[in-house]
Amino acid sequence: MTTHGPANRPRVGVIGLGIMGSAMANNLVKAGFEVFGYDPVPAARQGLKKAGGRACKNVHELTQKAQHLVLSLPSEAALDQVCAELLATGHKGLIAADTSTLPEACKLRHKKALARCGITLLDCPLSGTGAQALSRDLAVYASGNAKAIKAMQGVFAGFARVRYDVGDFGNGMRMKLVANLLVAIHNVSSAEAILMGARAGLDPATIVKVVSDGAGGSRMLQVRGPMMVNRSWQEATMKVSTWQKDMQLIQDLLQATDTPAPLFSATLPIYNAAMAMGHGMDDTAAVFSVLERWTQWAPKI
Structure with missing residues (x-):
């Protein structure tokens, strides 16, 4: 595990810096994490820099900095693209918590593909609005590999009020x-x-x-x-x-x-x-x- 700071907290990578992703990244920075982020929109990356995070040029660069990832994506196409880039990194040991609200079948397809390359995808959608995300008033519905969820618990606590472990992958959605x-x-x-x-x-x-x-x-x-x-x-x-x-x-x-x-x-x-x-x-x-x-x-x- 790559760690940072006296609290020995993991570095975190946030992919997708829209309304929800930027709020989560900002709260992780406030919680003392070293946060790396990527979004194809330059203004979103600049916003992360202003909040104290570090912007990356692409997914590959981000995975060189952090093994604990939070995905906040707007569409199936975006998840397809990000997962394809994660596969291309060949970086085993990554844990990616997908907080997006997307079809369960799409998430399951990527979970299986990433697992074959040693990457764990978790299904962890959020309950809460963008305004609630700003004040860390979110609930995480975590589903999937229990060991990986435990490894991410500190990250979840950095941007959410509570986490519920709801069982098998897909139960989160x-x-x-x-x-x-x-x-x-x-x-x-x-x-x-x-x-x-x-x-x-x-x-x-x-x-x-x-x-x-x-x-x-x-x-x-x-x-x-x-x-x-x-x-x-x-x-x-x-x-x-x-x-x-x-x-x-x-x-x-x-x-x-x-x-x-x-x-x-x-x-x-x-x-x-x-x-x-x-x-x-x-x-x-x-x-x-x-x-x-x-x-x-x-x-x-």
Whole structure:
């Protein structure tokens, strides 16, 4: 193991420095790790430098610096590319915790290919928004090789509030989709509740404060309620366009398991409408804008 500093902590490599990846890398730096990062976007690499990390020019250079890797990738194509580059390094002993929300079959295919070259891939998706990632308020759903998860426990603690070991490889993604099904519903229900209260004459900020502290509260009301009240959904912590990918993965698992989900299904047109209304690059809190505009279009009786 390559170590650094008096705490004898491992060097960490973060591949993918977007909203989530950059927040994790920054928190690892704050926790005292020596962090190396790679992202094809120059501005993302520059952001890591400003945070105190070290930017690498490619995946090969990064694996020469660190054996404990965190992947935070936006698509299957990105995972395909990164895993191909990991294979090309021929660097045995690497442990790569993939925190991305991507199809289980894609992850499993790469796990098998990397294992043949002595590289361990873990399926470790995250529960939490980009804003929560900034404050280290994330939950890691770790699945796969138990020994490798144990080796990564200090890294997880550097960027997450808690880690749950959920068993065999792939269970992490399944747990993530269970959580995201609830997120999809709670996000829209938060918008409905705030809008109803506001139209009834209540102060929206007071609604969020009071209801969040009672039986009707939810994490989404706490996290996204203020964004809805302040209309700050342009400051995206989860873009609507990215969320559509997660919604499709949930639909796929519902179909594969023959699970009825009427509440989740009812949210689909809300998120689709957000896309149609130009909110693709905005935070999913923009569903409030969708519902609000629907009231404006409703015929007056």
